[in-house]
Amino acid sequence: MKRKSLFDDSGNAGPSEKRSKEQAVTRATSLGLPGKATSSRLVIKTRVSRRRSLPALKATHCDEPINGASTVESASTVQGASTVESSPPTQRERASQCDQPTQREQGTQSVRRKRKTCFRDLDSEDFQAAKKICISLAPSSKYSWKLPLTKLWGICRKIFGGLKQKVFGKVPDPASFSAQYYVGRVLGTGGFGSVHDGTRKRDGKNVALKFIRKGDHEKYLTFPGTSLKLPLEVGLQLMVSRPPACDHIVELLDWFDEPDYIIIVMEHPFPCMDLIGVMRHITCGAMREDYARRIWQQAVLACRQCRDRGVLHRDVKAENLLLQLDTFRVKLVDFGCSDLFQEELYSEYLGTLLYCPPEVFIEGTYGGDKATVWSLGVLLYAMVNANLPFRDAEEICSGDDFPFITGLSDECRDLIKWCLRQNANRRPSFEDILQHEWFQGPQH
Incomplete structure (x- = not known):
């Protein structure tokens, strides 16, 4: 049985109230709305008033007296509607007018939307508000009826599943x-x-x-x-x-x-190969600067995209960059060490030791962007020198003394040294890297 609205007084409506409802229907029709367009607005007001306190039904906040005897003339301006005289509204109508939801309440009402149950319904705000939790999959040490009941349900499913396969055959x-x-x-x-x-x-x-x-x-x-x-x-x-x-x-x-x-x-792009395989089987060592520039620039763009979407990759290295050989397009893979991006410093590091910044060993904390820039500097050095700049944590923390191969341009050396500065605050941002003069060199 359909529930009657709190504002539905059609059964006891007098001539003046019927006249007001006919005016509302006429206005809705002139605007091109369906005949029952006013009912949805009433539902919204009903929900808001039910959340408010019961005394809201009393017209205590109206500026005009409830029992006023004067006649009010209302001129309708919706698409040339004629002027209509309306009788004084009843006490319930005045109370409902005083109980209109404010703009702040309407905003609150829009936030209280339907609980989402499908991943396709999630939007960018949902992902920005996502929180990481740790769910234990091991059985609890405390006794609970849930554990034996869960095991019993699993046994029953296996028994009936086996009988179903024998009778009807296996249906994937x-x-x-x-x-x-x-x-x-x-x-x-x-x-x-x-x-x-x-x-x-x-x-x-x-x-x-x-x-x-x-x-x-x-x-x-x-x-x-x-x-x-x-x-x-x-x-x-x-x-x-x-x-x-x-x-x-x-x-x-x-x-x-x-x-x-x-x-x-x-x-899985085809044909493709990770950068380690490219340096081992194709370039047979160090890459030419023009090739390294095209590959490394795409790696920087990928890291910036992760940052802009609220993700910290934390394991940017040659093994995690796939190169599509026919289009020369780079793909960043493996988010197993990743985490939600935050402006605060991190205290836990996941990734490859030789790509780890020195502040992790010295201070025990690090910033997301600055650590990524350090890893990109190690990557660029490895691409143009065919080896890594550091061999252990002691060399990482020792300073900026790492050799370059002969023939490397001054712009490339300067960019690598800028990314591998010991002081994290003196390292460039992603935007500074992309505007460096090394990227203004000849493109092939």
């Missing part, structure tokens, strides 16, 4: 990972898990599949005001990939949260 879930992708050869392994070559079944698209082993504590992103949580690496890649996307960051295509693994499906 069309939304499952195995029903959508083929897993190919191993592309790389690490402490996180492994990366495989893969193929999407519906269109034969070549993809890269990253299998991340779940540990006792997995980091997730929660979105305030929603019922959603994402694995940290997946959430950070989604933050970076939101349109307008950057061409220099690998695209996230899909992801699956399995019992033992988190599977990330990414684009």
Whole structure:
């Protein structure tokens, strides 16, 4: 049964009230609105007044007296409507007029929107408000009825699932990972898990599949005001990939949260090779400056895109940069060490030791942008010198004394030294790097 509105007095309306409602319908029709356009506005007022206190029904804030006997003339200016005389409004109508929501209340009402349950409904504000939490996947030490009930439910599902397979045969879930992708050869392994070559079944698209082993504590992103949580690496890649996307960051295509693994499906450009492979098999050592300039500039743009989207990569190195050989386009990959970007200093560092800035060892804290610029300086030095500038933490903290190969331009040397300054506050920003005179050199 439809609930009657608090402002619906059609059953007891007098001639003057019926005349006022006919005026409202006439105005709505003249504006091109449907006949029931006024009902939605009444619902909004009803919801606001119900959140307010009950005495709001009393017209105590009106400027005019409630029992006024004078007749008020109201002239309608909506598309040439004629002047209509209206009788004095009733006490309930005056109370509802006094109870109109203010602009501040309307803004509050718009914030209290429907709880989001789909990742496609998330917008940039949701991602900016995302918070990282640590969810324990290990069983709790305290006894709880949830644990045995969960185990019992899992056993029942296995029993009935086995009986269903014997009777009806195995019916794969069309939304499952195995029903959508083929897993190919191993592309790389690490402490996180492994990366495989893969193929999407519906269109034969070549993809890269990253299998991340779940540990006792997995980091997730929660979105305030929603019922959603994402694995940290997946959430950070989604933050970076939101349109307008950057061409220099690998695209996230899909992801699956399995019992033992988190599977990330990414684009796999072909033909491509990481920078270590390019220097080992193609350039056979140091790169020419014009090639290094084109590659390194794209790496800087990728890092700036991450910063602008609220993500700190923290592991910018040659192994994490893919070069598409036919288009010479660079893709930044592997967000396993990434975190939410913050203006405050970080106290925990994740990444590669030889790309780590000296303030991590000396002070124990570091800034996100300044540490990224240091890693970019180490990367550029390695590209044009065919080796890394430091061998251990002691050399990283010792100073700016690192040799260059002969034939390197003064502009390139100056840019590397600028990025690798011991004082983090004296390092350039991303914008300073892109405006450096080294990028004004000859382009080939």
